[in-house]
Amino acid sequence: MDNNYDWSKFTVKQPTNASVKQIEKLLSTQAGFETWFLREAIFMSSSGIKRKEQEVIQPTDTYRWMWYGYPDSVFETGEILSAEADEFIRFRFGNAGIVSIKILSENNLTIIELIQTQIPTNEEAKVSWHLGCKTGWTFYLLNLKSILEGGLDLRNRNNELRLD
16 A cells, blocks of 8 residues: 555546536526535535525525435535635535535646645545545546436435445
8 A cells, every 4th residue: 555645635636527516506596506516515605694595505504414325413614715726616524624626628628626634634534535535536526427417317316225
């Protein structure tokens, strides 16, 4: 094993034929996040007001996210951060670090690039947050591509079927 491997970060990329505008729509509202990623996404403004389904999220908003296949007792909370440089969105992903998403163009394709940084590097975090999150983000970005290009949602929406 490479002792120089950096467990504190990873990058996942997904090419798509979708437009930047289509991708941005699914990365900026509760309804968008629930289309490809979450069972329920609740965003609260810094003044404590719940954002509407189609309302664009803002830096300093907080969130509570829940996934299909998990009970309501399994959720993540975090904060939307100000995007930096060429990022479209940046957020604190609970205790698992900072996630930033960029939308790039290359060879007539749009590339969705997700980078998770500041991941703790203890042994439990390496498995749960580095390997676990990288696996999860790989699937969810593939699901985002699937929905953008053909409409198929690859998520297990049957909460009775436990796949973990």
